[in-house]
Amino acid sequence: MARISPLEVYKLLPGINCKKCGADTCMAFASQLIERKKKVEDCTVLFEEDKYKEKREKLIELLTPPIKEVVIGDGLKVGGEEVLYRHELTFFNPTALFIDISDDMSDEEIEERVRRINKFKIERVGQELKLDGIAIRCKTNDEVRFGEVVLKVVENSKMPIALCSFNPEIIEVGLGIAINRRPLIYAATRNNWKKFAELAKNYNCPLVVYEEDIEKMSDLVQDIEEYGVSDIILDFGTYPQGEPLARAIENMISARRAAIEDGFKPLGKPILGNATVAWLVESDPIKASHLESSLAASLMLNYADIIFMHTLETWAILPLLTLRQNIYTDPRVPIQVEPGLYAIGKPNESSPVLVTTNFALTYYTVASDVEAGKVDAYILVLDTEGLAVEPALAGAKFTASLVKEHLEKFKVDEKVNHKTIIIPGMAARLSGEIEDITGWRVLVGPIDSSRIPKFIEEKWKKNGKA
């Protein structure tokens, strides 16, 4: 279902299997190019020899994603997507979350907000979830104040920034101060676009174009491109509810489909969603944060590559960052957890030892079931190369000798005073072999981990202990 097939790419490679790129064959290199694990430049032959000029150019054109990749600051990539649905390949650049700073906030408030945005970090499934940037908006319409605030932000944060005003003179003041940061400029409209295009061109910065009518957006983008601006981000306007919200999302989907399904380049740009509009209809900070996060989720699920937000409440941001982590998980590579012995609750030497795989979903399901059942236990996580129990068994990645290896490696016998392990119900057929080669007694657990607490209650407490 991917846009390009390895064969198409292969035809544009030298086809000499020289291995200089690190891949064994040109065909393997072709697949890696599509998966973005390698770059065209890795094929040095293609660049050294003149006879490949035509192939090289065609290949670069072919590999340019239908949604342009735009860089904000010194390396925040947005867009660059290949597919409409993650199962067709994967999504590449996770939606960037920008938190706003208004120039009418006090200096102390700004410093505090910037500090919180900088240090925001939550660990989940072995990944660090963070925010991506700061959107500075000019509410005062006072260029002196805006300049002061931009300076304050730039001095206190290394994060990518967006300068937000519909007045080009104000933006220019901000650009003068933050020029080394390559900020995102917000926003050109059908009325002011020439001045904004001029700024984006002169300062070489990415530019947001705001236009609610998709046909006019397409025209406007082409005018601005012809003017010489190449990094453009589309803002169709976000509304907090009702028909205008439907229209905004419809535009986002239509733009993405036109670019990917029909190869319509003018709309093949990253899309900006703006959840801060929740604060236009809700003044209570809790209600507004709830609505804002819900809107942000809706935008993220409908192709927003950048989202502006106002709330800094962790409870409102965590669900969003988790959603992003889920949706942008590469479906080709299951997330794994580190093999090892994990303590759930407060296990002691007589607590049960449950064996499972290092496929993250399996592990976290088992762990949360054990935890929900208020069971104190150890979980021995086997390195099944990220496979769940059933495929690991089928592919001989979950074997008796692997169990033996892990029991020894993680010194399970030093943690508990018994020699019994509980294996997944689906792995029942391994029980005899495991007992034979490890010397540990095996209890076959339930097929579904939700029944582990009951199983511990009934089987372990009666028979498990040595």
Add this chain to the structure above:
Amino acid sequence: MLNLDDIIRILSEVDEIELEGVSIEAQELIMELKQGLAYIPVAKHAKKEKVEKKKEKLKYERKIREYTGSIQEVQIGATRKEGGTRDYVIKIGGQTTLYPYEGGYKNRPVVSFDVFDIPQPQFPKVLREIWSEVWHDPVAWAEKALEYGADLITIHLVSTDPHIKDTSPREAAKTVEELLQQIKAPIIIGGSGNPEKDPKVFEKVAEVAEGELCLIASANFDLDYKKVAQVAIKYKHNVLSWTSLDINDQKSLNKLLFEEGLPRNRLVQDPTTAALGYGLEYTYSIIQRIKQNALKGDSELQNPISCGVTNAWGARESWMKTPEWGAREYRGPLWETVNALAVLFAGADIMMMLHPLAVKTVKMVITSIFEKVNPSREVKYEDWIKI
């Protein structure tokens, strides 16, 4: 500068007119011209200049996408006229396009509140606070859920599990009977998840609810799904075909249920809703794939999709008191909301939920996207800069 009246006056006085260096600034210009005055070189002239200066622009046009398949429309609940006793019915599915804006959605997605036949003291605190005063009485629980905006109700007969209360099928049937008498909304009937007991419970319950066109949840590979299908056929109910995150399993179970004789428009499928943060991406992609394959013509997948969004509460982030994650009383309902939005935008038709605030927000999004209601407050987008 000339105004339109001047132009018309001049045009009426001369036979031919040639303008140079003129551009017309107007959205649309309609001129009624007398016969003999049809030749106006103005527009032509201006256009010519433009072509020389500018590259031809690509025009955006929304392409109409063709879909060869469509989703079955399933009705839950039957009115008196139809052999049941419901005041209203719920229709789901029936889509002929992938997105609502393409015009193929006759029904909007719906929300069902979960109701249990016994109290649920293990609920997270924010849910206990809402439901504990009614959880001793399924009817009171259902009534409160309807006040909170439920489109329909799911009664989970969890007490029938031999490990819980081992309530007999007969008693379970009484619970359902009473619910059907007291509330007028269509209902979904859930078992306890015990594979031996559920078919027996469904048999009795389906009998007392004969003709009501309930949705029996569920038929799955762990239990005697044929019996569940037979009971649903005999007493005129719908069946929820439930599998575990595997599109091929979903296809085979649907097929097997149809082979039992279940009418095509009496099946709703549930490919399992994993919680936000705990495999939601699998659910998200499977729902998208089911909908896309169905619209491409895969007849074994052309049924509406139900999602147990309540599973969101299985994620510890939704309920655990962890100060660095922020206040859990706000975090929990939002966790369920975001979980629901993910399945909603992927293509869910029924969302089973638990928290009233989550339901309120999700229904706001549903009425926005699928019914395009007028917003209760008009806002000007550019004002976000001044919040």
